[in-house]
Amino acid sequence: MTNTSITTNGSCIDKLIKRLEKQIGQEESNKLKETAIEIVQNCVNVYSETFGNGDVGKDSTGLVNQHYKGNDPIPNGTTGLIYGRVQSGKTNTTIATLALSYENNFRCFIVLTSDNTWLGKQTANRFNNQVQGGPVFFDWEAWKKDPIDFAKTKVIPYVKDTGVVLVSTKNHHHLDNLLAVLKAAKVKNVPTLIFDDEADNASLNTNESKQAKQGKGTIHDSTIFDKIGKIRQEVANHIYIQITATPQSLLLQSLPHPCKPQFCAALPSPGSSYMGGELFFAENSNYCCIVDAEEINELKKQKGSINPGNQWIIPEGLRLALCCFFLGATYKILSSGEEDVKYCFLVHICYKQDIHNILEKVIGQFVINLDKAIRGKSSATANKQAYQWLEAAYNELKKTANCLPPLTELIEELKIQLRHAIPKIINANNPEKEPNYNPGMNILIGGNRLGRGVTIEGLMVTYYGRDAKQKMMDTVHQHARMYGYRPKLKDVTRLFLPDHILDTFRSIHESDEAMRQAIGDDIHNIKLQPVWIGGNLKPTRSNVLVHHRLMY
16 A cells, blocks of 8 residues: 655644643553554555545645546545444544644545434534644534535635534434535535544444345435435545444445445554453453342333332342442542542443333432431331441442442441432433433433443443343443543442343453454455354344345
8 A cells, every 4th residue: 555644743733632631641642643643644545545646645735636536436445444442532533633634634524423412512512622723613503504605604715724624413404414515615626534433323324134135226225324425425535434343334344335444544542541341341350240130120020010108129239239339439529529520320221211210219219218227317227237238338349449438437428428319311201311410429320322422421330231132242332331431430430230241241342352353464454254253142233234244
């Protein structure tokens, strides 16, 4: 492959790295820049080899000198992959890549996000707030009323000068408007870089399997896949970067498919403070606690039960998980010296909203009863039992937390804090749509809305019991919200789950590591198709694949 020189410094990237140093430290920010350099070098190389030299890279023009005129609607080989890890800071990697790409004269940047308005806004704000002295930023709200006028008054004045960043959710109306902007502004005349966040989620052709059986002539491409394809055709001289931690569905596409990554832009390595599968799923991990699988079923069975006096039953594993959270959060409240720090407990056992309501009642009653018991507002028997439960949790935390204060000291503070630990349901029925954190303890209950793409602030303890009959590797892996950078909370971090689900996560983790090693042999030319799996796991959903490529 041609190696085109690139610029590795400049006002935009240098300012960003300085900002990030204050947020994540010098070591992590330098590592981030190294990853951005690797990605941009690969993108510039592929662009130059496909469209010719001089448009991007060091001493380039930032203009398209030779428009793509190939036979394929979308230039072959322009799809790349950033294969990150769940909760590993992929957004910061993308932001750094954008800033460095700007220094190398890419002039239009399209950022596609999940079709979730609050997540899309969160992404747009992070890009806009972090990148200074570079391109101008707009999101879908800016052009939805009049895309043509927006193109004339906002994009055209900047696109060949500072460059523009256009952020859109993968919503068909927003993508239609984005395409209109690109056409009206003649963005095809400048080199374009497209970032597709969670590209395996909503960007693939969900009619792929049907078309393989019935023919493309009778079954249309799915809507979002079709619209992203039209955007790629409009800005033909582009590089399309897929960003995900679960690329199974992408890697299993046929070789000429536009969603099949032809090169790996980067395999970012997480920093030393990252908590991932090797922490939770190692044999005999101290950060993982096994619960009886039957207690998940018992929780679900309380749906529709008649409970005189609301006597909801809390099983042993959930009770221990909550007590670990209460003591761990209290310890951090006492030791941090900060008033507004937030700590979270996540319970995720089912996507069904009626189960969420049951969990709210079960946990809510337990919090009330425990609060009264430790404050001596109930019977002596209840008080003794509460202290025994908290002692069991204290002994569990001592396995990893070496500086715990005496249990009696923690309980005294817990008497103040516990009554504020009110469980909250985060699902489609919640008008807030996203976690609304309070200082101190937060108990979050949910399903799909607390899955892919969501970062849970201050997550400390996770109680996980979601157990589909047919498990998809990529879907289950995306449920690993316990992953991430929370070094100050590591000593009191816990994952509670049944043994058979632990085995599933462990198989997925081992498969993921093997796939990274295989790709790492030749990141510039991905021809990998096998996926290592175990048990009753499928690599991904079948509707996005030609059937014979779905191996299980």
